Amino acid sequence: MTELMNIAVQGIAIGGLYALFAAGLSIVFGVLRLVNLAHGDMIILGAFTGYVVAVSAGMGFFAALVIAPILMGFVGYWLQRLLLNRVIGKDILPPLLVTFGLSMMIQNALLLVFTADSRKIALGEIEVASVQLAPGVAVGSYGLIVLAVAVALIGALHLIFTRTAIGRAFRATADDFETARHMGIPTPHVFGLATGLALMACGIAGVLLAVWTSFTPLSGTARLLIAFEVIVIGGIGSIWGTLIGGFLLGLAQAIGGAINPEFQMLAGHLAFLVILVLMPGGILAKGARA
Amino acid sequence: MTQPAVTQAGPHARLTALCIAAVILALALMPYFADRFVLRTATEMACFLTLAVMWNLLAGFAGVMSIGQQLYVGLGGYAFFLIAAMGGVPLMAALGLSGLIALLIAVPAAFLLFRLNGAYFAVATWVLAEIAALIAAQSDAVGAGAGLSLPLQVARALGNNDERTAIFWWLALGLAVSAYLVAYLWLRSGRGLALMAMRDDAEAAGGLGVSTRQNRLMVYSVAAFFTGIAGAIIFLTKLRISPSAAFSVNEWTAAVIFIVVIGGLGSLEGPIIGLAVFFALRTLLADFGPWYLIILGAIAIATMLTAPGGLWGVLHKRFGWDVFALRRHVKLTIGEKS
Numbered sequence: 018m019t020e021l022m023n024i025a026v027q028g029i030a031i032g033g034l035y036a037l038f039a040a041g042l043s044i045v046f047g048v049l050r051l052v053n054l055a056h057g058d059m060i061i062l063g064a065f066t067g068y069v070v071a072v073s074a075g076m077g078f079f080a081a082l083v084i085a086p087i088l089m090g091f092v093g094y095w096l097q098r099l100l101l102n103r104v105i106g107k108d109i110l111p112p113l114l115v116t117f118g119l120s121m122m123i124q125n126a127l128l129l130v131f132t133a134d135s136r137k138i139a140l141g142e143i144e145v146a147s148v149q150l151a152p153g154v155a156v157g158s159y160g161l162i163v164l165a166v167a168v169a170l171i172g173a174l175h176l177i178f179t180r181t182a183i184g185r186a187f188r189a190t191a192d193d194f195e196t197a198r199h200m201g202i203p204t205p206h207v208f209g210l211a212t213g214l215a216l217m218a219c220g221i222a223g224v225l226l227a228v229w230t231s232f233t234p235l236s237g238t239a240r241l242l243i244a245f246e247v248i249v250i251g252g253i254g255s256i257w258g259t260l261i262g263g264f265l266l267g268l269a270q271a272i273g274g275a276i277n278p279e280f281q282m283l284a285g286h287l288a289f290l291v292i293l294v295l296m297p298g299g300i301l302a303k304g305a306r307a
Numbered sequence: 308m309t310q311p312a313v314t315q316a317g318p319h320a321r322l323t324a325l326c327i328a329a330v331i332l333a334l335a336l337m338p339y340f341a342d343r344f345v346l347r348t349a350t351e352m353a354c355f356l357t358l359a360v361m362w363n364l365l366a367g368f369a370g371v372m373s374i375g376q377q378l379y380v381g382l383g384g385y386a387f388f389l390i391a392a393m394g395g396v397p398l399m400a401a402l403g404l405s406g407l408i409a410l411l412i413a414v415p416a417a418f419l420l421f422r423l424n425g426a427y428f429a430v431a432t433w434v435l436a437e438i439a440a441l442i443a444a445q446s447d448a449v450g451a452g453a454g455l456s457l458p459l460q461v462a463r464a465l466g467n468n469d470e471r472t473a474i475f476w477w478l479a480l481g482l483a484v485s486a487y488l489v490a491y492l493w494l495r496s497g498r499g500l501a502l503m504a505m506r507d508d509a510e511a512a513g514g515l516g517v518s519t520r521q522n523r524l525m526v527y528s529v530a531a532f533f534t535g536i537a538g539a540i541i542f543l544t545k546l547r548i549s550p551s552a553a554f555s556v557n558e559w560t561a562a563v564i565f566i567v568v569i570g571g572l573g574s575l576e577g578p579i580i581g582l583a584v585f586f587a588l589r590t591l592l593a594d595f596g597p598w599y600l601i602i603l604g605a606i607a608i609a610t611m612l613t614a615p616g617g618l619w620g621v622l623h624k625r626f627g628w629d630v631f632a633l634r635r636h637v638k639l640t641i642g643e644k645s
Contacts, residue, residue, distance in 0.1 A: 052426030054374070103612055109425045113372055114568055115611050121561060121604035125597035238556070242437060245430045253427065283441045286434055290419065293431070297422040 019153035024271045026150065030160030032260075032267030033167035034229060037222035038240050039247035039259040040170060041215035047254050048187045048211035049105060051112045055120035057241025059216055062123055063089050063223025064232050065131060071138045071224075078140055078228065086220030093216025094209040101212065102205050120237065127234035137231040144228065163225050167260065170221060175256050177214075187211055239282075246289040252299030261300055265292075313635050315495055323630060334480055338473035346476045350544055352582055353479035357486045357537040358559065359566045359578035361530040364490050366564075367573035368499070369526045370506030372425070375432025376534050377560050378416075378439050379409040381553030383535030384542035385443060388455045398465070402478070402539050409535025410528050417527045421520070433556065440554035454549030462546060475544045482540060486533045490575060493529075494633050502526060506573075557600075568607050571619030575631040580618050 042056045053059070063085050071081035100119075104111040146158040178184040186207045189197040198204045226232060226240075243266065251262025266285050273284020292299065338346060358376065365371045386408040390401045416435055423431050444452045465471045493499050504512035505519050513519050538559075542548040552558070562585065570581025588606075592599040614621050622628055 046426075052430060054430070100608070100612075110366060110370070110372055110572070111611050111615060113374075113426055113429055114564065115608050117374065117561070117564060118604040118608040118611070121557075121600050122608075125600040125604070128597040129601070242430070242434055245427075246434065249423070249427065249431075279445055283438065283445070286438045286441070289434060290438070293419060293422060 019151070020275075022151065022154040024275050025268065026154060026156045027160075028268035028271030029264050030156055030164055030267070031270065032264035033160070033164035034222070034225060034263070035243055035247050035266050036167045036171060036260045036263030037163070037218065037225060038244040039251070039263060040167075040174060040256075041218035041222070042241075042244045043248050043254070043256060043259050044174065044211055044215040044218065046248070047256075048191045049101075049208055050191070051101070051105060051109075052116075052245075053215075054113060054116040054241065055123055055237075056116075056219070056244055057237035057239065058120045058123040058127075059089070059093075059219040059237075060223045060226065060240045060244075061127065061232060061234065061237040062092075063216075063220035064227040064236075065127060065136075065223075065234075066220065067224035067227050068136055068138055071227075072136075078138060078224070081138065081227075082221065082224050085224050086217040089220030089223075090213040090217035093219075094213035096216075097209040097212035098205060102208055105208070120241075124234055124237060131234055133233055133235070135231040135233045136227070138224070138227040140228045159228065163229065166221065166225060167263070170218065171256055171260050174214075174218075178256065183207075183210060243285070246285065249299055250289060250292045255299070258299060265300070315632055315635055320632060323632075327630070331480075331484060335477065338469075338476060343469065343472050346472045347544070348586070350472075350476045350479040351541075352586060353476070353483040354537045354541045355563065355566065355585070356483045356578055356582050357479075357533055358563045359570075359582060360483070360486045360490050360575070361533045361537075362560075362563045363567045363572065363575075363578055364493075364502075364526055365530050367567060367571075367577075368494060368506060369502045369523065370509070371523055371527060372429045373432040373527075373530075374429050374556070374560050374564070375434070375436040376530070376563065377554045377556050377558070378432070378436035379413065379531045379534035380538035380541065380559040381436070381439060381443070381548075381550070382409045382412055383538030384548045384553050385449055385455075386535070387539035387543060388457060388548050389449070391461045392455070392458055394458070394460070398474075398478075402536050402543075405539035406532040406536035409538070410532040413528045413531030414524070417524050420527075421523060436554050436556065440550045443550040443553065450549075452550060454547060454552070457543065457546045475540065478540050478543075482533070482536055487575065489529065489533070491631055491633075494575070498522065498525075499633070500635075503573075561600075561603075565603055565607050567617075569610055569617055571617030571623075572615065574616070574619045574623070575633065576623075576629075577617050577619040584618070 038060060041059070042053060045051055045053050045056070066088055067081035067085040070076050070084045071078050076084075101112065101115065104115050140159065143162075144157075144159050147155040148158055148161060149155050178187060186197070186202050187210075189200070189202060190204055190207050194204060197207075247259055247262035247266050249262070250265050251258025251260070266288060269288030270281045270285040273287075274281035276284075334349075337349065341349070358380070362373070362376055365373055365376075383405045386405040387401055390396050390404055396404070420428055420431050420435070443449055449455055462471065465474050494502070501512065501517040501522055504515070504517055505522055509519050538553070542553065545552075566581035566585045567578055568581070569584050570579065571577025588603065589599070592602060610617060616623070
């Protein structure tokens with residue numbers, strides 16, 4: 018029993034990290050109807066940015082957690098305005114191909130600068146500390162911190178989308194881009210802000226990932242697939258769904274990993290397939306799917 | 308009242324056909340005058356051309372954007388190695404069977420994948436390929452992470468090194484020519500028109516009676532079949548297969564996407580031009596490590612932005628050239644001049 022509890026707790030903790038991976042992808046898809054194939058590499062770009070701030074510049078983890086998302090947000094805004102806005106349209110092929118090309122470029126640019134060595138941001142004692150939840154059931158303190166950040170970030174995104182003027186502009190643009198434009202919403206700017214926000218989320222996810230595990234310039238692909246699976250499991254276009262999707266994927270991986278460490282990734286992919294077959298709209302599907 | 312006549316033949320149909328036949332004949336005779344290195348490169352090119360034509364059929368003509376075709380390259384390769392290990396199966400039959408196995412996996416996969424639309428379909432194809440790679444890496448029956456080697460007697464049965472190289476080239480050339488033939492005949496038929504209508508507007512095409520489901524399933528399965536055979540030939544020439552090589556997204560999908568996008572998405576001529584550009588760049592940039600893929604990605608993005616029809620699109624616009632007559636020309640027969 019305690020073993021099962023431990024697996025569940027472990028799954029939920031890593032689920033928080035997975036929800037963070039997915040948040041940016043979900044924003045970009047929600048507002049721009051665009052699947053960013055470079056998303057995983059952007060998380061890794063965030064991780065390296067955090068690494069440079071925290072380790073190379075010696076400013077520490079908390080500085081990285083603030084500076085990396087800001088830098089990433091800036092990059093995201095201009096990437097959207099200067100490049101991606103040109104390929105957004107009815108045809109889904111151009112944005113997919115362009116982001117696929119971007120993915121290749123980011124990966125190899127990182128390889129060029131940082132080589133293929135694996136890196137990690139060390140955080141000292143807190144990494145190994147754990148909190149006792151019940152007799153025999155413990156969770157890593159760092160996992161709890163990540164989980165808290167994930168819940169806070171997704172809550173904040175929810176508030177931004179539902180309560181603010183820019184959130185209204187996001188939703189209007191997502192619903193009907195042409196009409197929104199005629200109503201005076203500066204869509205190129207709004208798109209820029211959406212991608213900027215998404216890359217800020219990538220920055221946060223990247224820095225937290227950099228402490229969680231070691232990473233290389235090639236670690237992005239696996240993260241893109243995780244983010245994508247989280248979104249499909251949780252329900253495409255639902256912000257809270259990313260949290261639930263993250264938990265479910267984390268749980269599936271924890272269960273698989275408990276059976277055989279080699280099954281961890283496979284179990285996550287299989288859970289994704291099962292959801293796809295049984296509930297193609299995801300857990301939190303809103304009525305009929307587009 | 309006379310109906311306007313629709314012709315598909317270009318102005319120089321006979322001449323073009325003759326030229327293509329002559330080129331294929333010359334290529335088929337290559338083992339008698341080209342050295343082994345040239346033949347090996349040509350074999351690799353022919354395999355990539357098959358992959359590119361099939362990916363173009365999917366993405367460029369049917370609007371089905373897959374980034375998981377490495378699944379079928381790997382499946383074809385593994386299927387071939389397993390069949391070869393049993394022994395006694397003739398080479399051609401083994402290759403055909405490898406393609407069939409890829410096709411047999413593609414049909415249920417399609418039912419799953421087509422629940423997702425557009426971009427989500429694309430990423431899901433990639434997830435399937437990852438699953439296959441993970442399973443292969445954990446199955447002792449296929450050598451787990453280390454992979455398999457082709458049994459020595461299979462390679463020996465194909466003759467000495469020179470004879471083998473020639474056979475590999477003929478196989479790859481034959482496959483590329485068949486892939487082109489199938490794509491060409493398909494695209495000229497009513498079903499080809501349906502594919503392109505579907506790509507341009509799936510809903511409108513559906514409204515006009517095109518069964519989008521059936522057409523997508525067909526194009527996805529045929530692509531899997533040819534991609535599977537290409538995978539079998541690729542790993543037959545390499546004599547070794549491992550999960551990371553077999554299901555590599557960079558090798559079998561990124562490179563293929565590059566070839567098609569540079570050459571011309573949605574044209575049959577495009578992949579040939581893209582292939583030439585890709586191999587030229589690969590040779591030129593071989594010593595530049597990561598720069599090679601950075602430049603490749605940048606060129607692909609620049610092409611998408613400035614010339615979405617690729618190099619062939621530019622040539623076609625400028626000179627009106629067509630090698631493969633896919634376009635339908637309408638001749639008005641009621642007196643007036645157009």
